Amino acid sequence: MSVQDFMTKDVVTVTSTTPIFDAIDLMKKHDIHRLPVIDNGKLSGLITEGTIAEATPSKATSLSVYEMNYLLNKTTVGDVMVKHVKTTTPDALLEDAIYEMRENNINVLPVCDGTQLVGIITNNDIFDAFLRITGYNAGGTRITLQITDDHTGVLAAITSLLAEKNYSIATIVVNPMELSTIIELQIESRSTDELQQVFEKAGYTVLSAVLTNNH
Numbered sequence: 001m002s003v004q005d006f007m008t009k010d011v012v013t014v015t016s017t018t019p020i021f022d023a024i025d026l027m028k029k030h031d032i033h034r035l036p037v038i039d040n041g042k043l044s045g046l047i048t049e050g051t052i053a054e055a056t057p058s059k060a061t062s063l064s065v066y067e068m069n070y071l072l073n074k075t076t077v078g079d080v081m082v083k084h085v086k087t088t089t090p091d092a093l094l095e096d097a098i099y100e101m102r103e104n105n106i107n108v109l110p111v112c113d114g115t116q117l118v119g120i121i122t123n124n125d126i127f128d129a130f131l132r133i134t135g136y137n138a139g140g141t142r143i144t145l146q147i148t149d150d151h152t153g154v155l156a157a158i159t160s161l162l163a164e165k166n167y168s169i170a171t172i173v174v175n176p177m178e179l180s181t182i183i184e185l186q187i188e189s190r191s192t193d194e195l196q197q198v199f200e201k202a203g204y205t206v207l208s209a210v211l212t213n214n215h
Contacts, residue, residue: 003097004090006129007111007119013038016045016078023047023077034108034122037081042115045081046108052080087112090119094129097121135171135186136212141195144207147181155183161202162187167195186212 013036014023023035027049037045088097088109097109101123111119131137147154155172162169162185170186187195196209 001094001129001133002090003088003092003094003109003111003121004119006094006125006132007090007121008125009119011036011117011120013117014047014077015039016076016081018077020052020075020077020080024052035077036085036110036117036120037077038117043085043087043110043112043117045078045083046085046110047077047081048108051082054080085110088121089113094126098126101126133171134173134184138170138186138188139213140170140186140188140190140211141192142208142210142212143185143187143195143199144209145183145185145199146205146207147183148179148205150176150181154181158183158185158204161198165198167198182207 012026012030012032014026016037016039018037026035027033034046034048036043037047086100086104086106086109088100088111090111090113101107101109107123109121110117111121135142145158155174159169168188170188172186173184175182175184189195190211192209192211196206199206
C-alpha cells in the first residue's frame with residue numbers, strides 16, 4: 001500500500017500573498033482544515049485552522065473591532081503559515097506516512113513528487129484506508145480465528161479451505177500477538193453460522209463470527 005492509493009489528489013491551495021480572510025473562506029467552502037501554500041509552483045508552507053487561530057487577536061485584547069478587522073485584513077497567509085513542512089512522496093509506504101505523522105504529532109502530510117505538489121494525506125485519509133483494508137464497507141461475514149500454532153502455510157490452508165467451500169475472501173488481516181496470532185477474514189457471504197461450522201470442523205478456534213452490513 002502506498003500513499004498515492006489513499007491520498008487526496010484534488011488539493012485546494014493558496015499562495016503566500018492570499019489574505020487570511022480568503023483562506024478562511026476557502027476552508028469553509030470546501031470543509032477542510034488546512035491549505036498547502038504554493039508559490040511559483042513549489043510548496044512553500046502550510047496554513048491550518050490552528051495557525052490562523054494563533055494569529056487572531058483574542059477577545060481579551062484592547063483593540064477595537066475596527067482595529068482587529070484592519071489588522072486581519074492586512075494579514076496574509078505568508079505571515080502566519082508553517083514554513084518548515086513535513087512531506088511525503090506518492091510512492092512512500094502508507095505505514096511510513098503514518099509513522100511520520102505520529103512521530104511529529106501532525107495530522108497532515110503534503111505529498112510531493114520532486115518539487116511538485118501532487119496530493120495531500122490527512123488523518124481522515126488514514127482512517128478511510130483502515131476501513132477499506134479491514135473490509136468494513138463490504139457486507140458479509142467477519143470471522144476471527146485464533147492460531148496458537150502459527151507456522152508456514154497457515155494462510156494457504158485457510159484460503160484453500162474457503163476455496164473448496166466456494167467462499168470468496170474480501171480481506172484478510174493478520175495480527176500477531178504474544179501467545180497466538182489473530183486472523184480476521186471478511187468473507188463475501190451472509191451464511192455466518194455455516195462459515196463458523198466450516199472452520200470449527202476443520203479444527204480452527206473461532207473467536208467470533210458476525211454479520212456485517214454494507215456502509
